[in-house]
Amino acid sequence: MEDADNDNDAAIGAGNNNNNATPAISRGVIKSKDWTNGTQADKLPKIGSFVLYKLEPPLKNKEDFDNWYNGVYKILRGHHLYRLIDKNIERPDIDAENAEDWVTLSIQVVGWLT
Incomplete structure (x- = not known):
């Protein structure tokens, strides 16, 4: 018992x-x-207030992913953009005040990553 x-x-x-x-x-x-952890749209920088320079070296082999990701994370963290690549943080609601900025900055980060 x-x-x-x-x-x-x-x-x-x-x-x-x-x-x-x-x-x-x-x-x-x-x-x-x-x-709450907030959303990916929280604390984003102003659009146009930063520059994402070309990633060197680009990811070529899956064995290099962890090192590549850590570099990407550090760069994005320096610009307060790291939340955009964290799948564990919720996306903002479509009618959220900063949703439009989130979309714009997400597209910019995706373009930078590719």
């Missing part, structure tokens, strides 16, 4: 016996409806 109690405590989050509590994701991290 003691094992069942321990399993129950782990299932509802670090011994929290409040069944209405927000479930724990992992050790001490609580999933909240109020917390």
Whole structure:
């Protein structure tokens, strides 16, 4: 019976016996409806305020992908564009205030990557 109690405590989050509590994701991290990563359109630079220079060396072999990606990420991070290539960050809603800038900058980054 003691094992069942321990399993129950782990299932509802670090011994929290409040069944209405927000479930724990992992050790001490609580999933909240109020917390968000935002969208890919958050904190974008102004269009035309940066220059993306040609990538050197271009990606030629799949074995080089990790190094190439890390270089791409660092460049885009320097311009606050890295969120555009992170598939884990949601895209903005079509009617979001900055959706049009997101589309324009996404097309620019895609062109730069190709």
